[in-house]
Amino acid sequence: MTDLLKTALHARHVELGAKMVPFAGYDMPVQYPMGVLKEHLHTREKAGLFDVSHMGQVFLVPKNKKFATAAKALEKLVPADIQSLEPGQQRYSQFLNEDGGILDDLMISRLAMEGYEHVLYLVVNAGCKITDYDHLEKHMPKGVEVQVKDDTLSLIALQGPRAAAVLGTLAPAVHDLVFMTHTDLELKGELETPVWAHVSRSGYTGEDGYEISVKHEDVGRLVDELLSYDDVEAIGLGARDSLRLEAGLCLYGHDIDTSVSPIEAGLFWSVQKHRRSADAGYFGAARVASDLADKTTKRLVGIKPEGRAPAREHTEVQDLDGNTIGEITSGGFGPTAGGPVAMGYVARKFTKAGTDVQLIVRGKARPAKITKLPFAPHNYYRGA
């Protein structure tokens, strides 16, 4: 067994009393003494602080300093439109293989800082990052440099309705960011010396909030400052999972992997209109186009078990006649929903909200309904 990696915040997690577990090669906090349920509710009511430094942060830098060079190169690997990104904009997409299967999902930003507007900044999943970096190295042309920054940059997320008020005291300009935009600025507030940060208004909880990239040597004192606010609590991976499930957000390796296309995964919205044809010019474009046309393909849907019994990953989904129609890919208890919640794939003719299905939990058929996602309303900030 290889040694687990540690983020720059590892000692603080231990000091805060976190229960540490191996996750994607890192020793990460799954919960703090507060417990998953209260951590989840605290994030929805106030603000939760997450260490997501295990995720990969990588820059694509075109040597000719032309944004279009980097954008066109990345557009070969992802279905999203990258060339139309304005400085300060961010977009969600997926790396696809040649068959249109999802290799990873990621956030793509075009930097806004003067003199760096040609640079793309990507955040990828911890569990996929090594293969993602290889994929980028293999497919980026010579003129586009791949700069992996995991050895210098940490990443934290501040999520919840109080996130803007708290981070706003460190830098008032963060109030002006709308969902899926970002900026680079100094965080100051009560900090003795300011922390230079890349701040984006986005996250993985369905709440308003920020993801904040800072240097390893600065992340500790920034976290100490944020945790000094009564509204802010440290939140572990357990609540991160229940929050994203209620928000209807996919988890790589569970809801999405190389066996499904973005269309099957319900990520149609992340493929801009002119990128939906078979000749759009990226790996997997043919699959995206054919899955859109083919009514026999499956779809990821929300599934609400009736009663209180959670239905976990790999639970069989049946129609009312007992025929297998799909499988749950994420399932558990939703503290905000106040009951069990799940996502899974079903054959396309069963995807209509309200359709009655049954779930086979420990050998017993339990009633459930196909439902619209999310289970907890998104509270993104889209402007005053």
Add this chain to the structure above:
Amino acid sequence: MSTYFTEDHEWIKVDGDTGTVGISGYAAKALGDVVFVELPEVGAEFDKGDEAAVVESVKAASEVYSPVGGEVTAVNEALEEAPETVNASPDGDGWFLKIKIADADELSSLMDEAKYKTYCDGL
């Protein structure tokens, strides 16, 4: 009344030939917030070590094994509406089921409270 414990953190409180079964405070704390409990039917018969109930926390499902063999005579239906009672009172109101003990000799393989405490300290 004597209370015995299993290595899987169930307890059984014995009163005559009937045992009340639950999970220990150690187990309840390790599981975290309990959100669902699946109980057996009254009249179900178990051998020692059979899966008798399921307890689910926010994150995962865990089995509760019968500490001894016997027939289920009652289940704690209150847990269906208030599963959090398992966290609030694991060795009291959070009990799972009552069982008519088929063979009292099976109790001798279980731990008493002092032994169980030593066992938990070593985990």
